[in-house]
Amino acid sequence: MLFFANPAAVWALLGLLVPLAIHLWNRRPGRVVPVGALRWLTAGANRRMRRLHLTQWPLLLLRLAVVAVLAAALLGPRWPRPLRRARPQVLVSPEVLGSAAWPLLRPRVDSLRRGGAALRLFGPGFPPLPDSTAARLQRRPAASPDSAVAADWFWPRAAEAADSFPDQPLYLFTTASLAHFSGSRPALPARLRWQLLPPDAAPRPWLQAAARPAADSLWLTIGRGDAAGSSFRRQRLAWPGQLPQQLRAPGLLPHQLRPDGAGFVIQVIDSPAAAVPVARPLRIGLGYDHSRRTDLRYVQAALRAAAPALPAGLRLSTRPAAQAAAFAADSLDWLLWLTDAPLPAELRRQVPRGLQVLHDAPGPGRAAPATVAFDDLSEATTRLLRRGAAPAGTTPRWLDATNQPALSWRRRGRGADFYLLTRFHPQWSTLPDDGQLPALLLTLLDPPTGPARPEARSLDARQLTAGSAPTTAAPAGAARPGFRDLRPWFALAAGLLFGLERVLASRRLSRPAA
Template identity: 45%
Template sequence: MLSLPLSAFRLLHPTAGLLALLGLLVPLLVYLWNRRPAQVVQVGSLRWLETAANRRLRRLKPEQLLLFLLRAAVVGVLALAVAGLSWQEPAPPVRGQVLLSPDLLTSPALAAVRPGIDSLRRQGYELRQLRRGFPRVPARTWASLASPTPSLTDSLRALLPADNLWMRAQQAADSFPSRPLRVFSTAALRRFEGPRPALPANLRWQLVPTPDSARWLQAAALVGADSLRLLVGRSTEDGTTFRGLMVRRPANGATVRVAGLPGVSYQTKANGAQLRTADSTMVHVRATPVRVWLLTDAAYASEARYWRAAVQAVSVGLAAPLQLTAATQVPTVPLPDVILWLKDAPLPTAWQQTALPGTQVWRVGRGGGQAVGSTFISTNTQTAVAIRRLDSLTVTTAETVWQDAAGRPLLTRQALGAGTLYHLHTRLSPGWSALGESPALPALLLPLLQPPVAPIRLLAHDQRTLDPHQLLTTAAPAAAPVATADTAPPATDLRPWVVLAALLLFGLERLLSLRTAGRPLTATASI
């Protein structure tokens, strides 16, 4: 049997409906005081007339009671029409959302929080991924993750969508307003880019611990004819360090002994030598030094000092030797690995064709710039650096690599032929920023100046974690889920149907009234 909840009915004008209900007094008065027209009855004695009148007054007529009920119903239904009766569809129940970061779905650490997630699912929470579109995790897929296998290597995990979880959490709060949100993610610092957004009170974030440390082979280079320089990285939740190691160049197919890195073999190919690690990662052995040209003029002499010191500091983290050349003329083809263009002159147009993959050209802010008084906090260092001035150059096709606390582009990247053009919208000199004097600058430049494959390998092993205090919200969490839907369903106006029902009742009342009025009256008397 279909039952309609009374709470789904709504009155748009309840006061007017109450006033209209006063009309019920009209059929009541008609029912109580209605009398039939007097008729002359010939009787032989007055006592028979008195008896007939008393009997008529005491008699309850069924037709009169039905008429009263019909008239009262007509007035009551019209009162509902005046009050604006409508039907409000019941709001669907609000379901909480469990959002899982993609890297957590492929991590063995998922087993630690799986019981809590299953408990939320039994409470009606939906399971989604914390990435673009927030796709649902089907029950079959979730069941298959009950016993995760280490099928993904670290290099493959690095190719997963490296979404900025700060941005995705803000999008989730906008996409599921007024819903309880539970976010589960790894604590990997590389997933949190830029400043922390304002998290709503209905969002609770739980970080899942990552492995304590990782050790890997970052890069390798040939030094001389019989030596290899290996760059071994080690990352913990506190930071990432690199250690240079010199080993003897082995024969083809031989094993290279590296402490903490078993199973490293040396192989020679047609395109050069490479090292194969135990997890099948191939590390190219660079045979040439890293060539850096510093092109400057008199206007950028002070700026050149900071760049020279920064590049020399970065060379400690490079496997190949650094070859830094300071010049005033454009280098000849082939172009070096890195060109620091500290000039106001435009870049040579020929570089659009001669820049090879891996070639980087760096430019800095030009002109007088504009005062901003901002800061820059990098995810790599978590150190605030003062930004005092920015140039006014705007490149719509460029990708933002760094941005200041106000969201303004600080370092952008775009294609230059087959290479890359970096534009630093400030300078390293103290009048523009504190970057030149910051000890964090080498760590900021190292991932960018690495060979193309090296940053991916670095991200795959980066074990630095986010400070959990950054997830604390200033507002108290909601005590209970909100019981209203995101968008209330539209209400159906029932007034046309109520008026139609009133007309039908009125027609029935008229039909019964005419039938009662036309019935002949019979009376008997004895003389």
């Protein structure tokens, strides 16, 4: 059956009136033949000239056919092709092939393949997966949950599969490990059926942090994860008399404590995993003057709130700016300088040796309301009410919504100078009141340095179906029709008819009139 893609173009058939009108009115004048008694023939000739009648029928029909074929081409004629079935695609991730669940899934996959489905690897390029390759991957031992997960994110990979196999049913089998589901969830078509498999096993407990709060003790922070989340516990060990020394804790792989420069590190024995540094109490000094007494109270409260999150706690000492030279004997890690007074020379000499100094904004500042989204804290914003100017030669660390620096810094040897372009005062910012100051100081004064913990949580299967994009594709195994476009053939026919019409017209013009 013939179909038309643009039925409204049927009005183009009115163009058939054009060659008909031209044919009727474009008449050649007859040849004058002098005969006798012309006065008897003139009236009859005029009557015959006034009658409209059709002549040159072949030429007229050709012209009408050219216009009709062109009008039919505008209608978009299509001829249905034989129905063909959409071939399903079965995509399997490498982790599934090496898991204990693959033998249980194999009968279902084989059933889909007998129905015409193609088996492919859920990876770059989606290569076909012959039985020999699947058997080789199945014999390969599954990756340890403690190992780092390759940056193969399933969300963009699934969207790529939907684009690579349009209008084809997709069956996707992957693990539910949350480590593979980074980023935003795309809109996936309903023809993609995704089955999640739980991980074979939870990762082994891992060493998250280590601290030496006293000379005779070692505290280990041990993490444990499962599909629901992660939990941590602390365990105290006696500081060994000789180093290096092997450490053992319940559920934890054997570790070794060894010296590393001026400190100590703990690392899994015979493993390339990153070493965990042994932290000591963070030593922080607070220098202030009388104009910053309100700022001092807020900072002291925030540091006390952040102390339990530090592996070894902190040691806080507070002195007026006039007595700040005594800080030189405390071997500080950080100095928070809450005063406009210059830094004493004894402390300036300690900055290249590793001291880090945080200066607040000097002077009265200027009113410049802005919002800051700290990149170290997720969804954390604060309001700046007044600000100072960034010193020349410093690099911005935090930027506000107007792309102006809120914190800048400059490295000096092993230490650095940080310049907060506001103050810890309610008239300068909302930091004292919005509850973010402890976490903000923690990320600045003690950034994480240990290895990234393994991700053991699983994705909720309900997130796979929420917000699926509507689709008009046929269901699995259903036949999908195809059409052959006939417009090129109609155009070719119109061209041939027009050429034939020109040949006949040229012969008519070259023939003398009777």
